[in-house]
Amino acid sequence: MANKLFGTDGVRGTANVYPMTADFAFELAGVLSWLVCKEKKTVAIGKDTRISGDMLEAALCAGFTANGVSVISLGVVPTPLVTLEAKNLNIDMALMITASHNPYHDNGIKLIDRNGNKFSDELYAQIEGLLNQKDSDYNNKNNAHNNNNNGKIDNNNKPNKSPSPLGRIIKDENVIENYIHKMRNIAPNYKALQGLRVVLDCANGAYFSILPQTFKDLGAGIIAINNTPDGFNINKDCGSQHTESLSETVRNAHAHFGIAVDGDGDRVILVDNNGKVIDGDQLLCFLAQYLKKHDKLAANTVISTEWSNLGLGEYFEKQGIVYYKSKVGERYVIDLMKEKKAVLGGELVGHIVLSDYAVSGDALATALILSLAYLEDGRQMSEIFPIFNPYPCIIENIRFSTSEYMQQSVEYEDVKTALAAAKDKLGANSNLIARKSGTEPVIKLRVEGKDEKLVRELAEQLKAQIIKYQK
Numbered sequence: 001m002a003n004k005l006f007g008t009d010g011v012r013g014t015a016n017v018y019p020m021t022a023d024f025a026f027e028l029a030g031v032l033s034w035l036v037c038k039e040k041k042t043v044a045i046g047k048d049t050r051i052s053g054d055m056l057e058a059a060l061c062a063g064f065t066a067n068g069v070s071v072i073s074l075g076v077v078p079t080p081l082v083t084l085e086a087k088n089l090n091i092d093m094a095l096m097i098t099a100s101h102n103p104y105h106d107n108g109i110k111l112i113d114r115n116g117n118k119f120s121d122e123l124y125a126q127i128e129g130l131l132n133q134k135d136s137d138y139n140n141k142n143n144a145h146n147n148n149n150n151g152k153i154d155n156n157n158k159p160n161k162s163p164s165p166l167g168r169i170i171k172d173e174n175v176i177e178n179y180i181h182k183m184r185n186i187a188p189n190y191k192a193l194q195g196l197r198v199v200l201d202c203a204n205g206a207y208f209s210i211l212p213q214t215f216k217d218l219g220a221g222i223i224a225i226n227n228t229p230d231g232f233n234i235n236k237d238c239g240s241q242h243t244e245s246l247s248e249t250v251r252n253a254h255a256h257f258g259i260a261v262d263g264d265g266d267r268v269i270l271v272d273n274n275g276k277v278i279d280g281d282q283l284l285c286f287l288a289q290y291l292k293k294h295d296k297l298a299a300n301t302v303i304s305t306e307w308s309n310l311g312l313g314e315y316f317e318k319q320g321i322v323y324y325k326s327k328v329g330e331r332y333v334i335d336l337m338k339e340k341k342a343v344l345g346g347e348l349v350g351h352i353v354l355s356d357y358a359v360s361g362d363a364l365a366t367a368l369i370l371s372l373a374y375l376e377d378g379r380q381m382s383e384i385f386p387i388f389n390p391y392p393c394i395i396e397n398i399r400f401s402t403s404e405y406m407q408q409s410v411e412y413e414d415v416k417t418a419l420a421a422a423k424d425k426l427g428a429n430s431n432l433i434a435r436k437s438g439t440e441p442v443i444k445l446r447v448e449g450k451d452e453k454l455v456r457e458l459a460e461q462l463k464a465q466i467i468k469y470q471k
Helices: 022-035 052-066 079-088 121-149 175-184 210-217 244-253 280-293 310-319 330-340 363-377 403-409 413-426 452-467
Strands: 010-014 042-047 070-076 093-097 106-113 169-171 197-201 221-225 257-261 268-271 301-305 322-326 344-346 352-354 393-399 431-436 442-448
Touching (some): 042 052, 042 079, 052 106, 079 093, 175 363, 197 210, 197 244, 210 363, 257 363, 268 280, 268 363, 280 352
Parallel strands (some): 042 093, 197 221, 301 322
Antiparallel strands (some): 431 442
């Protein structure tokens, strides 16, 4: 049975609405204290720049410290910093308070183990079961108390137990500089990016100072935009989801290229010198070329997902590069990378994992390797890309009011029949996916094949079929 609260990347929702409430965060901390925090009795917590981050951090800190678990507060930091530094912090686990690329009114909590890896589906199921059990126990106790006391508080019936050990809250003042130092060491020297003119869109998120500072330290000429977070402007008309201002700035400044990140810095989008967006599939090809040239493409293998364009696989086959596809989701990419001993993997949306330098998708590490590869290549970005010709593809994001309606929409028999019929019409060398998002109430429809006209027609028909159940 699928988890109702936890998706592929933790729990997420509207801030101050269940489950993104202070009460839920407090209860979650209690469950994690009992289930996970058994050895070090310490966790680390980072957050992005959303205004609701303070509320959720305070509630988590209260929940952990009340259960005898100390908290290392990392402050405003990107998710890849948390995953990279986790193993050095002497902790049981880490939490990142973020809703990634979503607008400010959403928030979420990502759960990360002591080695920087995301929690498994099985562990999420355990956590959810315990949370549901606590809710049930509370309701039963509350009902019994009210029945026995006619709704009146009995001060003489308080539990008689000794106080539990309490945790502390410790602020880590060094973690950001440690991370920047590691990122700078990706480059061969501190002048490696001299001569580069790049525009950096920080999404008013967690990378607002780290991203421009690191590029400056390595000698790049930068224009930083959307780097003044106020708690409300994270991802607003900027960042990886809204590249219009980045493209315009690149063109006006005659920059070599532009980089956009999302609110928590785990995805990266490239725009070329003409302001054209380059997707994650094309970026994977460029990075694979560079790593292979320098004998750094371990196992001669690249990992992406079933959401990648079919042209990507054909390109790697021609290049003699071994290629595997995982389920959609950064966590599944990383799991398959470990299985196949690969050091490069990623997703179309810009989650790029370079495991020699990062534990998870890291926009800064990717941007630095990309910059080094660009300077070595010597061509304009518009001459480098596209590296392969993608198959015609239509992607539709069909939004529902709740996750329940979204989950039900592709289970209706007429929708299943329409999807099967469309797959038959597309024939060989095609890809048809109607995927339930793990982070928002959206059906992600992908129709891909060789016949562009047929792809467009089928996408319109299937979208209309699914939208019938939109509520």
